[in-house]
Amino acid sequence: MLVELANRYNSQGNTFHICNQDIQITPTEVKLIMDLPIEGNDVNVRLAAPIDESSVKIHHTLFNSYKTDHNITISGLERLITRSALPDDDFKRQFVLYAIGTILAPTTKDNVDAKYLALVYDVSDIARFNWGQFTLSNLLFRIHNFNIKESVNLQGNLPLLQIWYWEHVRPYAHHGVSYSAIHPPLMARWGDREAALRDAVFEKDRLDGGEEIKSLSQISTPSTANTANIQVIDAFAHISTVETDSKSVLTTHQTRKLLGEAGGIPQSSPLLKQIANKCFKRDMKEEYLAKNPQENETSAVNSDDVKEIANPNVGKQPMKMGSAKRKRGRPRRLQKATDNVKQEPTNETIAKRVMTLKGRATKPGPQKRSPYKNS
Numbered sequence: 518m519l520v521e522l523a524n525r526y527n528s529q530g531n532t533f534h535i536c537n538q539d540i541q542i543t544p545t546e547v548k549l550i551m552d553l554p555i556e557g558n559d560v561n562v563r564l565a566a567p568i569d570e571s572s573v574k575i576h577h578t579l580f581n582s583y584k585t586d587h588n589i590t591i592s593g594l595e596r597l598i599t600r601s602a603l604p605d606d607d608f609k610r611q612f613v614l615y616a617i618g619t620i621l622a623p624t625t626k627d628n629v630d631a632k633y634l635a636l637v638y639d640v641s642d643i644a645r646f647n648w649g650q651f652t653l654s655n656l657l658f659r660i661h662n663f664n665i666k667e668s669v670n671l672q673g674n675l676p677l678l679q680i681w682y683w684e685h686v687r688p689y690a691h692h693g694v695s696y697s698a699i700h701p702p703l704m705a706r707w708g709d710r711e712a713a714l715r716d717a718v719f720e721k722d723r724l725d726g727g728e729e730i731k732s733l734s735q736i737s738t739p740s741t742a743n744t745a746n747i748q749v750i751d752a753f754a755h756i757s758t759v760e761t762d763s764k765s766v767l768t769t770h771q772t773r774k775l776l777g778e779a780g781g782i783p784q785s786s787p788l789l790k791q792i793a794n795k796c797f798k799r800d801m802k803e804e805y806l807a808k809n810p811q812e813n814e815t816s817a818v819n820s821d822d823v824k825e826i827a828n829p830n831v832g833k834q835p836m837k838m839g840s841a842k843r844k845r846g847r848p849r850r851l852q853k854a855t856d857n858v859k860q861e862p863t864n865e866t867i868a869k870r871v872m873t874l875k876g877r878a879t880k881p882g883p884q885k886r887s888p889y890k891n892s
Contacts, residue, residue: 518716521724522682523671528661535686536729542657542681546733547649550680552702555649563646564632575638580631583611588628591618610637621652624672652677680704686727688718703733 525534532539544555568576585593594615601608614637618629637643652674659673684703688694694715699706707715718726 518682518719518724519671519675519679522678523660523663525724526657526660526664528657528664531657533682535682536725536727538729540685540729542653542678543732544649544653546681547653547677549701549733550677550684550703551649551652553649553652554644555647557645557647558642560636560646560648560651561654564635566635568635572635572638576631576634579610579634579637582607583614589614589631589634590627591615591629592627594618594629606640609640609643613637613643620676621648621674622655623674625670676704680707681733683707683715684733685730686725687730688715688722688727692718692721694718 522533522535526532527534527539530539530541532541534540547553548555580589583589583594583597594611597611598608598615601611614629614633617633617636618624636646656673656675656677659671660678662669663671680703687696692714695711696706
């Protein structure tokens with residue numbers, strides 16, 4: 518598939534001809550697929566910059582530290598990373614070089630070009646580079662060389678190219694490939710099972726078989742409400758792990774911050790309302806009363822400090838018939854009669870009760886029964 522896709526590449530417009538359309542891979546799509554930064558310093562400009570004397574010394578020091586058999590090899594970097602006891606600067610440099618050699622700009626060789634050492638001289642500069650544009654430019658350059666040189670193998674960030682095609686060309690619905698809404702990176706969608714199913718669809722429909730999506734920005738992601746659900750439920754799960762069930766680990770400030778960042782609790786989620794109400798009952802009311810002793814319990818419940826997570830269903834539930842359920846461990850409270858006139862049962866009522874008692878047949882307990890008699 519990747520070879521056929523590379524043959525559809527037009528280097529003049531940097532486009533791929535798919536489903537009768539010319540489509541580009543944009544930096545925004547690289548960010549959606551791999552969640553790489555697409556802003557910052559140009560990596561290629563840094564690689565082309567002249568190296569001063571101090572940088573030459575750093576270069577030789579790092580090269581001698583990371584080299585294996587006169588080269589910086591991927592297998593050698595992997596051994597250094599796994600043996601590292603602390604995430605120090607050397608660990609960060611080795612990891613970035615390993616990522617370049619295996620994901621961002623891989624080749625058919627086991628070596629990582631020593632020129633990339635210039636990117637890791639200063640560890641603080643690593644996060645300032647535009648890694649998304651770097652891996653995209655390297656991929657397109659490798660595809661261009663593959664098309665003009667027959668002896669060159671297809672190289673570059675091929676997983677990016679593959680997932681970009683899978684996300685752009687959606688198989689027909691009867692194939693059963695799921696494209697549910699997920700948060701970036703989109704590459705997390707493609708596990709072994711999903712990738713095998715999508716590859717089987719390609720074998721049937723080939724490169725142009727499916728529904729083409731012009732821009733990955735059209736892909737729907739989970740709503741903010743769903744994010745709020747996940748965050749509040751996670752917080753509730755953390756509360757449930759404490760030893761004392763009556764004490765919460767969430768403070769008023771933390772809960773308000775959580776709900777504010779998530780956009781508030783969706784009114785359409787009954788479960789979320791119950792969770793918020795439980796969070797309020799456990800800790801928020803106690804903390805508010807501790808900070809405001811002049812307030813009574815009623816005013817604390819109605820105050821602005823807790824209004825936004827109060828249970829909106831309070832007062833809307835229908836009243837239950839019958840006497841109130843007695844709480845466990847507390848003595849029953851006798852209710853005072855509302856009428857001062859004592860009502861005595863009539864003779865007819867007493868007669869009915871006596872007849873009911875006479876109709877009951879008493880049986881001896883099992884300890885009094887004789888084992889020699891048939892019961």
